[in-house]
Amino acid sequence: MAYLLRRMEKEDIDQVTEIDREAFPSQWPPANYKQELQNKTAHYIVLYDDTKTIDVLPESPKSNFNIFSLLMPWAKQKTPEKVPLPPTTRQYIVGFSGIWMIADEAHLTNIAVRQQYRGKGLGELLVITTIDLAIEHKASFMTLEVRASNLTAQSLYQKYGFTQMGVRRGYYLDNREDAIIMSTESISGESFQRQISELREALKQKLPNIKSI
Ligand SMILES: CC(C)(COP(=O)(O)OP(=O)(O)OC[C@H]1O[C@@H](n2cnc3c(N)ncnc32)[C@H](O)[C@@H]1OP(=O)(O)O)[C@@H](O)C(=O)NCCC(=O)NCCS
Numbered sequence: 020m021a022y023l024l025r026r027m028e029k030e031d032i033d034q035v036t037e038i039d040r041e042a043f044p045s046q047w048p049p050a051n052y053k054q055e056l057q058n059k060t061a062h063y064i065v066l067y068d069d070t071k072t073i074d075v076l077p078e079s080p081k082s083n084f085n086i087f088s089l090l091m092p093w094a095k096q097k098t099p100e101k102v103p104l105p106p107t108t109r110q111y112i113v114g115f116s117g118i119w120m121i122a123d124e125a126h127l128t129n130i131a132v133r134q135q136y137r138g139k140g141l142g143e144l145l146v147i148t149t150i151d152l153a154i155e156h157k158a159s160f161m162t163l164e165v166r167a168s169n170l171t172a173q174s175l176y177q178k179y180g181f182t183q184m185g186v187r188r189g190y191y192l193d194n195r196e197d198a199i200i201m202s203t204e205s206i207s208g209e210s211f212q213r214q215i216s217e218l219r220e221a222l223k224q225k226l227p228n229i230k231s232i
Contacts, residue, residue: 020070021228022141024148027063027115029056033075034112035065042131045193050129055117061128062152063117066145068136071111077104116145118153118161125153125206127163130172140225146179147219150206159205164198166191176201180214 027035032052039050055061116130127149132141153161164187165172181201190198204211223229 020068022066022113022144022226023069023110023229024064024066024144027052027056027065027117029053030075030107030109031065031112031115032056034073034109035063035115038112038115038131038133039129041134046191047193055128058119060119060121061117062120062156063115064145064148064152065112066114066132066141066148067110067112069110072108073111074106075109076106114141114145116149118149118156118158120153120156120158123157123159125149125156125158125161127161140222142175143178143218143222144226144229146175147215147222150179150215154206159207161203161206163201164190165201167197167199173199173201179218180204180211 035052036050039046039052043050052063055063112133113136114130114132117128118125119128120126130142130145130149132145150161161181162184163176163181165176167186180203182203183199184202185200187198187200189195206212
């Protein structure tokens with residue numbers, strides 16, 4: 020089994036949205052990855068399983084609607100019949116994560132792993148790669164919000180040096196749940212880097228087929 024990482028592309032949006040909905044079924048408003056990819060402050064990565072592919076349908080062509088065809092139906096042009104495009108084969112995405120860069124703060128917006136791929140260290144791989152991404156974008160520190168009930172994610176973040184800084188009461192609109200605000204110390208500082216390089220080494224043992232950790 021080989022897992023590889025790369026930047027998110029617009030052709031990934033359907034798979035990423037599917038993983039998002041599986042991970043956060045009640046989230047309101049739901050994340051909009053089309054918008055996220057157009058957001059200059061956002062940077063997203065995807066993790067894919069190199070042994071598997073998926074057929075995806077290309078975006079349907081734009082409708083030929085125009086106001087004149089409503090006002091003057093007799094003048095409506097005959098449009099050529101739309102031929103459906105064949106599906107294209109894409110890499111099978113198993114997880115993703117992203118940040119927003121706000122001045123020197125990298126805000127971790129989201130991280131999720133497909134359910135059947137959880138518990139193998141892939142969440143850790145995404146966190147480490149996201150920290151690398153934040154450093155690449157010259158972030159000094161990282162922040163995030165996590166549901167008070169999401170102890171799995173909190174445990175993952177604590178392992179990677181995030182500590183609780185505060186609580187936003189009733190932050191989540193679907194059930195008015197509190198958000199725990201977490202933050203790192205300086206991510207380029209010596210003690211954080213030492214902690215991450217130890218975790219990186221441990222993860223290499225767990226995921227020997229990943230070259231880019
Ligand atoms: C959070 C999530 C990304 C973790 O991914 P994963 O691939 O299963 O995690 P890993 O296998 O890399 O586990 C890493 C660490 O996460 C924590 N963790 C993972 N599964 C856990 C579980 N079932 N219970 C408690 N902690 C758990 C542990 O700290 C673990 O480290 P350890 O192995 O040393 O105990 C995944 O559970 C997920 O997609 N959840 C839904 C989306 C979500 O909640 N995202 C966070 C939004 S803020």
